[in-house]
Amino acid sequence: MxxxxxxxxxxxxxxxxxxxxxxxVSLATASRSINGSTRKVNDEYRQRVLAAAAKLDxxxxxxxQAVARGTSMTVALLVADVADPYFAQxxxxxxxxADHEGLIVTMAATERDSERELELVRSLRGQRPRVMIxxxxxxxxxxxxxxxxxxxxxxxxxxxxxxxxxTAEEPFRSVPLDNATGAESLARALVDAGYRSFAALxxxxxxxTAEDRLSGFLAGLGASxxxxxxxxxxxxxxxxxxxxxxxxxxxxxxxxxxxxxxAANDVxxxxxxxxxxxxxxxxxxxxxxxxxxDIPTARDVTPPLSTVRLPLEEIGRRALRLALxxxxxxxxxxxxxxxxxxxxxxxxxx
Amino acid sequence: MxxxxxxxxxxxxxxxxxxxxxxxVSLATASRSINGSTRKVNDEYRQRVLAAAAKLDxxxxxxxQAVARGTSMTVALLVADVADPYFAQxxxxxxxxADHEGLIVTMAATERDSERELELVRSLRGQRPRVMIxxxxxxxxxxxxxxxxxxxxxxxxxxxxxxxxxTAEEPFRSVPLDNATGAESLARALVDAGYRSFAALxxxxxxxTAEDRLSGFLAGLGASxxxxxxxxxxxxxxxxxxxxxxxxxxxxxxxxxxxxxxAANDVxxxxxxxxxxxxxxxxxxxxxxxxxxDIPTARDVTPPLSTVRLPLEEIGRRALRLALxxxxxxxxxxxxxxxxxxxxxxxxxx
DNA sequence: CTCACATGGGTAAGCGCTATCCTAATATCG
DNA sequence: CGATATTAGGATAGCGCTTACCCATGTGAG
Numbered sequence: 054m055x056x057x058x059x060x061x062x063x064x065x066x067x068x069x070x071x072x073x074x075x076x077x078v079s080l081a082t083a084s085r086s087i088n089g090s091t092r093k094v095n096d097e098y099r100q101r102v103l104a105a106a107a108k109l110d111x112x113x114x115x116x117x118q119a120v121a122r123g124t125s126m127t128v129a130l131l132v133a134d135v136a137d138p139y140f141a142q143x144x145x146x147x148x149x150x151a152d153h154e155g156l157i158v159t160m161a162a163t164e165r166d167s168e169r170e171l172e173l174v175r176s177l178r179g180q181r182p183r184v185m186i187x188x189x190x191x192x193x194x195x196x197x198x199x200x201x202x203x204x205x206x207x208x209x210x211x212x213x214x215x216x217x218x219x220t221a222e223e224p225f226r227s228v229p230l231d232n233a234t235g236a237e238s239l240a241r242a243l244v245d246a247g248y249r250s251f252a253a254l255x256x257x258x259x260x261x262t263a264e265d266r267l268s269g270f271l272a273g274l275g276a277s278x279x280x281x282x283x284x285x286x287x288x289x290x291x292x293x294x295x296x297x298x299x300x301x302x303x304x305x306x307x308x309x310x311x312x313x314x315x316a317a318n319d320v321x322x323x324x325x326x327x328x329x330x331x332x333x334x335x336x337x338x339x340x341x342x343x344x345x346x347d348i349p350t351a352r353d354v355t356p357p358l359s360t361v362r363l364p365l366e367e368i369g370r371r372a373l374r375l376a377l378x379x380x381x382x383x384x385x386x387x388x389x390x391x392x393x394x395x396x397x398x399x400x401x402x403x
Numbered sequence: 404m405x406x407x408x409x410x411x412x413x414x415x416x417x418x419x420x421x422x423x424x425x426x427x428v429s430l431a432t433a434s435r436s437i438n439g440s441t442r443k444v445n446d447e448y449r450q451r452v453l454a455a456a457a458k459l460d461x462x463x464x465x466x467x468q469a470v471a472r473g474t475s476m477t478v479a480l481l482v483a484d485v486a487d488p489y490f491a492q493x494x495x496x497x498x499x500x501a502d503h504e505g506l507i508v509t510m511a512a513t514e515r516d517s518e519r520e521l522e523l524v525r526s527l528r529g530q531r532p533r534v535m536i537x538x539x540x541x542x543x544x545x546x547x548x549x550x551x552x553x554x555x556x557x558x559x560x561x562x563x564x565x566x567x568x569x570t571a572e573e574p575f576r577s578v579p580l581d582n583a584t585g586a587e588s589l590a591r592a593l594v595d596a597g598y599r600s601f602a603a604l605x606x607x608x609x610x611x612t613a614e615d616r617l618s619g620f621l622a623g624l625g626a627s628x629x630x631x632x633x634x635x636x637x638x639x640x641x642x643x644x645x646x647x648x649x650x651x652x653x654x655x656x657x658x659x660x661x662x663x664x665x666a667a668n669d670v671x672x673x674x675x676x677x678x679x680x681x682x683x684x685x686x687x688x689x690x691x692x693x694x695x696x697d698i699p700t701a702r703d704v705t706p707p708l709s710t711v712r713l714p715l716e717e718i719g720r721r722a723l724r725l726a727l728x729x730x731x732x733x734x735x736x737x738x739x740x741x742x743x744x745x746x747x748x749x750x751x752x753x
Numbered sequence: 754c755t756c757a758c759a760t761g762g763g764t765a766a767g768c769g770c771t772a773t774c775c776t777a778a779t780a781t782c783g
Numbered sequence: 784c785g786a787t788a789t790t791a792g793g794a795t796a797g798c799g800c801t802t803a804c805c806c807a808t809g810t811g812a813g
Contacts, residue, residue, distance in 0.1 A: 120770080
């Protein structure tokens with residue numbers, strides 16, 4: 054090798070110009086050879102260009118391409134928390150579908166703060182992404198909400214596409230999740246299994262997803278004339294630790310006769326199970342637990358968690374297809390939320 | 404309201420040029436007002452520009468900025484699987500730190516395929532990211548490996564910075580994880596707890612992380628003169644289901660006298676626990692289980708999983724600081740891998 | 754054998770920005 | 784008070800790429 058390295062000391066990447074010069078062709082021909090342009094280019098030239106590109110470690114500058122072409126190859130994804138399995142699964146779906154379409158995903162986390170969400174949307178918009186997917190959970194009465202809508206409207210007005218996951222946010226397209234109906238079915242199934250005395254752990258007031266799930270659940274119970282006393286509904290954080298704390302609260306309130314607790318998502322349910330166990334009780338036997346989402350862990354806790362299954366990865370993929378307009382027949386059907394009863398809610402002899 | 408919308412029918416985003424015209428100033432002044440340039444600009448002008456920008460829903464085109472400035476605000480992150488809690492936690496750390504630095508993260512998943520990894524690096528390089536973080540696990544003898552190194556070398560030669568997480572990949576900087584030492588400590592701790600008869604579930608042959616953890620573990624056992632018979636070491640996929648399948652294999656081999664099984668990561672350990680339970684045994688009592696990583700779920704399975712704790716989110720953050728060169732004192736210390744003994748490995752009366 | 758017409762290469766005008774240089778106006782000083 | 788610094792806008796030359804456009808060929812029809 055020696056020191057005659059291809060471009061040992063270069064501090065700046067090879068440009069298309071360099072490649073063209075190296076290949077002894079014009080810039081245009083180089084460009085046409087490297088990206089798949091409509092124009093045909095003589096095969097000998099093409100080979101020369103490709104060889105030169107390889108020799109110079111050329112990598113096309115996507116920013117420059119985006120500027121010149123007027124469109125980027127980027128998808129922006131906004132989630133509440135990257136590490137939360139719910140969002141991680143959705144993100145995995147988006148990433149996979151994007152990859153399938155040759156797009157690149159840029160991801161940001163709102164940390165459940167709607168001010169941040171707004172800022173992030175603003176900043177992400179600068180990327181001129183083809184689409185923007187908002188999975189971060191929305192609040193009902195959010196003051197930043199109209200500003201967000203305005204920002205997104207501007208984004209769409211300039212050719213972008215936005216897709217919400219979860220809640221339908223009016224002028225925009227969305228992959229609606231059947232939070233209410235799913236929870237309602239779950240409630241009915243649990244009543245059928247013999248449960249009568251319920252408690253619920255839901256997210257802090259106003260969180261749309263949490264509210265929908267709770268109200269659906271209550272509606273399901275209501276169909277059998279069952280209700281939940283207000284002090285049996287706790288609203289901690291929408292996280293594993295929130296579930297743990299909420300369950301402790303319930304236990305401290307001396308809710309001895311609670312047969313079953315419904316947590317508005319699986320991570321909370323998992324936290325609740327740990328709290329139950331830490332209180333010296335056995336989840337599933339002393340207190341049954343049901344969640345929502347069917348995160349992978351749901352199968353692996355003890356007892357396995359009853360829940361409402363949401364095809365999260367598929368939801369992520371679909372959100373992207375929806376925004377891109379590359380829907381197929383499958384996408385005509387609504388996303389199915391399916392009740393999955395496991396050992397955490399054993400049938401109860403009446 | 405009405406139809407006199409600010410720019411209702413615009414199909415293309417407002418440019419800085421539009422803003423400048425609207426504000427009645429030059430392009431240069433508009434540019435200087437909107438980004439924080441070193442040059443001072445008259446406050447009245449600045450206000451005019453800002454007002455015009457707001458009125459036109461202006462959002463600076465990051466691609467154009469990148470082209471003009473010669474640097475982007477992007478960091479590229481490569482993981483094996485977005486939904487895997489190990490990578491999700493790391494990604495969360497990277498995203499948080501990036502956000503802290505005002506950078507944007509683009510993420511891609513190799514799906515554990517090194518061909519894809521190479522392709523992704525090539526394509527991501529086109530973004531001209533400031534840094535590239537490779538967390539996806541590496542193979543020891545990978546044929547695509549030298550091509551990858553070459554690609555990364557080219558990236559660094561043109562001013563980028565790369566950081567590996569996990570394995571040290573020679574010319575590049577890395578956040579080394581003490582896989583071997585951590586596993587060794589775990590082995591010692593388990594021997595101290597009274598275990599003598601071991602089995603192991605590790606990743607497929609050649610996976611660096613898995614190999615290091617296994618060999619560290621074996622070394623730890625070796626210190627007490629203990630070894631693991633070859634048929635007690637299974638190499639399934641490095642995933643939850645791999646752990647499940649591997650454990651089934653072990654059980655089918657009639658390994659009745661296995662006291663404890665070490666899984667090379669927590670998701671495998673969790674799968675193994677499910678397999679144990681499905682075989683009618685009780686994890687922790689009939690067969691003890693230990694993992695590695697300390698993913699959040701480790702606390703919530705039953706019994707809680709003994710493992711080696713890795714501060715995954717912190718590792719993600721540190722990888723970015725390392726690549727950026729914004730290290731602080733904390734970063735001088737090596738990442739601590741800490742043995743955490745929980746109920747899945749009860750002390751064994753000798 | 755001329756002429757309309759594909760074919761495929763090169764030239765150059767942008768894409769939306771930044772940054773350098775230029776310049777007029779104001780401030781500073783012996 | 785004239786001379787020299789500062790200051791802060793405005794033109795304008797790129798950044799790396801794409802894409803009209805242009806134009807020298809080659810081709811087949813009339």
